[in-house]
């Protein structure tokens with residue numbers, strides 16, 4: 137027996153699960169148009185959604201089109217929608233990740249708009265959802281500005297900034313980052329120099345390469361990808377980089393300049409976080425900022441930047457007593473611990489701005505065997521209900537880190553040539 141909508145309600149279609157919702161779809165490929173067609177009953181009397189896509193069911197194209205269409209119509213990120221079963225069948229079970237209450241609410245509104253269900257708008261008081269801070273878009277804008285400045289530097293002074301990246305060993309994740317960095321470096325009009333050394337390289341060989349890069353006038357920025365293989369002491373390598381070319385801002389000279397209010401090069405991730413905070417909040421004076429994590433790469437330098445922006449800064453970490461309570465005081469909460477989904481929604485002060493620095497790859501069996509996905513240090517689904525604004529993972533801090541690496545390379549180039557980047561007339 138089949139029945140046509142709208143005689144269904146959203147909760148008959150979308151099954152509440154602890155980590156999202158589950159629902160059934162019957163897919164028609166090679167249809168005249170892409171659309172969510174109707175809701176019908178299957179032979180067991182369960183409601184399922186009929187969806188049409190124009191593409192043929194070849195090489196997963198129809199599944200891809202299905203997810204893209206659902207994401208668009210439901211207003212959800214594609215990455216949250218997964219085919220749980222029925223990959224190659226017309227009948228499929230899908231799963232959407234997220235907070236089930238919020239999802240049912242959002243799906244009900246979308247389905248009502250498409251006249252697929254007759255749910256009245258939910259009367260339950262809705263918690264307003266946090267605004268997303270779109271790091272990917274921000275980074276793209278920043279790269280455009282940098283590209284313009286690189287072109288101007290080239291036109292007026294005949295200088296092309298050059299960034300050297302050193303990768304020791306062949307960690308697959310590092311390979312991806314290094315390739316991305318190289319591509320974006322070239323896209324903004326800079327020169328990219330990639331140096332790949334084998335896993336068994338010794339410290340002296342890395343130091344020798346760093347010395348050559350220090351002396352090379354075409355190289356204005358040097359980044360040695362961390363972590364390094366264990367036979368190499370990264371402190372020795374970082375100390376060997378000319379602080380003027382230290383675009384990671386990891387040299388003790390740059391760390392010291394940051395701590396004492398001097399003018400050095402600032403680590404990329406903290407710099408990107410500050411740009412997003414200033415863009416979103418304007419003046420940060422007087423705000424309570426809590427940084428969870430005390431690394432030299434993120435936690436400590438970010439705390440200094442927040443302090444310089446007149447925040448009241450707390451650095452919390454794994455040994456902090458009553459971490460949830462410390463977090464609840466924060467107007468600005470930064471998570472940089474490297475523990476997937478550690479910071480929960482009810483640790484967040486209502487309306488706070490949350491910056492999620494964590495990039496954790498975790499198994500995602502719902503996407504298929506051996507698959508994985510990226511999550512932050514913040515439990516996004518619950519955080520979204522408390523925060524005023526939040527950076528997503530992926531698409532938040534990560535892209536800003538790379539854009540800031542390019543910004544630092546431009547800054548370093550200008551300073552090396554005696555052109556102050558903060559003074560536009562100097563260029």
Ligand SMILES: Nc1nc(=O)c2c([nH]1)NC[C@@H]1CN(c3ccc(C(=O)N[C@@H](CCC(=O)O)C(=O)O)cc3)C=[N+]21
Pocket residue numbers: 313359360361362363384404495510529530531532533534535536537538
């Ligand atoms: N000397 C040094 N400097 C670094 O800056 C440095 C390093 N070593 N070692 C490795 C980490 C890692 N890192 C990332 C930068 C961007 C993304 C990024 O853009 N992530 C994307 C997702 C990328 C994906 O899909 O895997 C996002 O968050 O949206 C991730 C990670 C820089 N690192």
